[in-house]
Amino acid sequence: MTGSFVGDMTIFVLALLVGFEVISKVPATLHTPLMSGANSIHGVVLVGVVILSSETHGVLGYILLFVAGAFAAANVVGGYVVTDRMLQMFKRRPVVEKADHP
Amino acid sequence: MSHWETGIRFASLFGAVCFVIGLHLMNSPASARRGNQVSAFGMVVAVAAVLANVAHGSDGADMNVKRWIVLLAGVGVGSGYGLYTARTVHMTSMPQLVSLFNAVGGGAAALIAIAEYDIYPHPSGGTATATVLDVVIGGITFTGSLLAALKLQGHLSHPVTIPGARLISGVLAALTAAGGGWVIAGADRKLVLLAVILLALVLGVITVLPIGGADMPVVISLLNAFTGTAVAMAGFVLSNATLTIAGALVGASGSILTKLMADAMNRSVLSIIAGGFGVGDGAAVAAAGSGGPVKAIAVDDAALQLAYASKVIIVPGYGLAAAQAQYECRELAEVLESHGVDVSYAIHPVAGRMPGHMNVLLAEANVPYDQLKEMDEVNSEFERTDVALVVGANDVTNPAARRPGNAVSGMPILNVDHAKSIIVIKRSMASGYAGIDNELYTDPKTSMFFADAKKGLAALVAAAKTLVA
Numbered sequence: 001m002t003g004s005f006v007g008d009m010t011i012f013v014l015a016l017l018v019g020f021e022v023i024s025k026v027p028a029t030l031h032t033p034l035m036s037g038a039n040s041i042h043g044v045v046l047v048g049v050v051i052l053s054s055e056t057h058g059v060l061g062y063i064l065l066f067v068a069g070a071f072a073a074a075n076v077v078g079g080y081v082v083t084d085r086m087l088q089m090f091k092r093r094p095v096v097e098k099a100d101h102p
Numbered sequence: 103m104s105h106w107e108t109g110i111r112f113a114s115l116f117g118a119v120c121f122v123i124g125l126h127l128m129n130s131p132a133s134a135r136r137g138n139q140v141s142a143f144g145m146v147v148a149v150a151a152v153l154a155n156v157a158h159g160s161d162g163a164d165m166n167v168k169r170w171i172v173l174l175a176g177v178g179v180g181s182g183y184g185l186y187t188a189r190t191v192h193m194t195s196m197p198q199l200v201s202l203f204n205a206v207g208g209g210a211a212a213l214i215a216i217a218e219y220d221i222y223p224h225p226s227g228g229t230a231t232a233t234v235l236d237v238v239i240g241g242i243t244f245t246g247s248l249l250a251a252l253k254l255q256g257h258l259s260h261p262v263t264i265p266g267a268r269l270i271s272g273v274l275a276a277l278t279a280a281g282g283g284w285v286i287a288g289a290d291r292k293l294v295l296l297a298v299i300l301l302a303l304v305l306g307v308i309t310v311l312p313i314g315g316a317d318m319p320v321v322i323s324l325l326n327a328f329t330g331t332a333v334a335m336a337g338f339v340l341s342n343a344t345l346t347i348a349g350a351l352v353g354a355s356g357s358i359l360t361k362l363m364a365d366a367m368n369r370s371v372l373s374i375i376a377g378g379f380g381v382g383d384g385a386a387v388a389a390a391g392s393g394g395p396v397k398a399i400a401v402d403d404a405a406l407q408l409a410y411a412s413k414v415i416i417v418p419g420y421g422l423a424a425a426q427a428q429y430e431c432r433e434l435a436e437v438l439e440s441h442g443v444d445v446s447y448a449i450h451p452v453a454g455r456m457p458g459h460m461n462v463l464l465a466e467a468n469v470p471y472d473q474l475k476e477m478d479e480v481n482s483e484f485e486r487t488d489v490a491l492v493v494g495a496n497d498v499t500n501p502a503a504r505r506p507g508n509a510v511s512g513m514p515i516l517n518v519d520h521a522k523s524i525i526v527i528k529r530s531m532a533s534g535y536a537g538i539d540n541e542l543y544t545d546p547k548t549s550m551f552f553a554d555a556k557k558g559l560a561a562l563v564a565a566a567k568t569l570v571a
Binding site for chain 1: 114117118121122124125126128129130131132134135137138139141142145148149152153156161162163164165168169170172173174175176177178179180181183184185187188189191193196199200203204206207209210211213214216217218220221226228229322323326329330333334336337338340341342343344345346347348349350351352353354355356357358359362449451454456457458459461462465466468470471472473474476477
């Protein structure tokens with residue numbers, strides 16, 4: 001299994017570098033949506049839960065599966081929805097400037 | 103590899119690519135929303151691919167009705183809860199919600215490792231290491247983030263200091279490492295892993311317990327990085343590249359934000375974790391100022407000064423968010439703009455309870471994002487500013503930071519003192535989080551408008567309206 005471990009490690013390190021590169025350019029204005037968006041991305045743990053579900057057994061296994069499924073789904077669904085809600089509030093100044101008071 | 107497997111792998115790759123592109127689009131407020139949608143689409147594809155794969159029975163998957171029911175029931179409950187909270191949460195409570203999602207994400211990652219160990223109790227060295235790291239990091243994140251959420255919600259307003267906490271966490275960390283090492287070395291005991299889990303959960307509580315107040319943005323960022331790493335470790339355990347990539351991306355994002363926040367407060371991450379003066383919420387510190395004469399200003403005079411300025415910069419701090427005064431703030435800006443005043447906002451990186459929080463609160467109050475200026479961008483503009491209006495910000499405006507030898511030395515600050523005149527809305531002369539006097543308040547150019555942020559701004563709006571009309 002060492003071959004696959006080294007392969008996983010390679011992917012991990014490269015993805016980490018890509019992350020640093022992409023995220024260091026995000027302006028401070030968007031740091032909260034960025035963190036919330038990144039939060040939704042780690043909701044990908046749901047993929048892991050699905051894989052787990054195909055081999056689980058026993059009472060403990062089913063309990064773990066249920067709780068992990070609920071956790072991951074709350075993370076991914078809630079994360080994307082709340083990030084979208086936040087980002088739709090960010091608006092540019094209206095193109096037509098308001099006229100001065102009469 | 104069969105055609106089916108190749109297809110599934112490509113779909114997963116597509117999902118990972120969407121995550122990276124989505125994060126890339128977050129570089130500008132104009133494209134950020136699309137970025138999040140691209141990322142969400144990638145997530146749908148990745149999840150659909152893995153569902154199709156287990157339903158198809160590939161990679162040794164053997165789904166039966168019972169497994170489907172448990173999986174879908176869990177996902178259903180979680181989705182419903184996530185959707186409901188995401189739709190109803192107040193923007194001021196965003197830090198709590200982000201912490202909560204952090205907790206469940208880290209928790210799910212740890213649970214995957216536990217369940218896998220339960221199924222395959224004899225992992226290889228690499229997998230065993232990943233299992234232990236996943237369980238430890240995920241466990242610490244789970245309880246740590248839950249506690250952080252409770253603190254942010256105000257359930258634990260008094261910072262808790264346990265005597266000898268540093269010694270206790272040191273011993274716990276050593277025990278966790280020893281137990282983890284034993285599992286990696288091949289201890290064929292589920293009980294050892296269970297002990298490691300419990301230790302990690304306690305460690306999460308002990309670590310976050312003494313940290314408070316203005317250090318919260320650093321803590322949330324750090325826990326975010328932890329969750330990412332835990333998910334990446336779950337990817338190692340399951341040999342799943344999508345999890346590894348996504349986890350690494352989040353780990354990178356959390357680390358960058360942690361560093362930025364710590365730098366903006368001029369503190370090291372380690373000293374914050376150790377819990378130094380990270381106690382209390384600033385307002386509780388009641389030391390009175392004694393630097394020099396302070397000039398008070400009445401509401402009408404302040405309004406007059408603002409209305410006849412040509413350039414005004416508003417400096418909002420946590421006090422503004424705490425008083426829920428964003429709307430009054432935006433209203434004042436609009437009244438001034440209608441009088442031809444150029445208004446913008448200067449936002450310090452640690453304004454608010456999490457990175458960038460103040461921007462979200464102002465965006466919610468319909469402040470256009472091109473008026474929100476970052477510290478580096480706005481600092482050169484203060485010299486050309488007629489009036490800087492400081493609302494609820496303190497330490498981040500203290501010119502003493504430019505000199506060595508005091509509590510805020512070296513902290514990056516907004517150059518508010520460079521403005522031609524300064525108006526500070528503040529309830530009293532109480533010092534800020536760092537516990538020292540703000541020299542800005544005794545500057546001859548500064549006028550103090552003693553009022554609560556919300557009421558003070560509302561009074562200014564009313565007074566400015568009579569001038570403008």
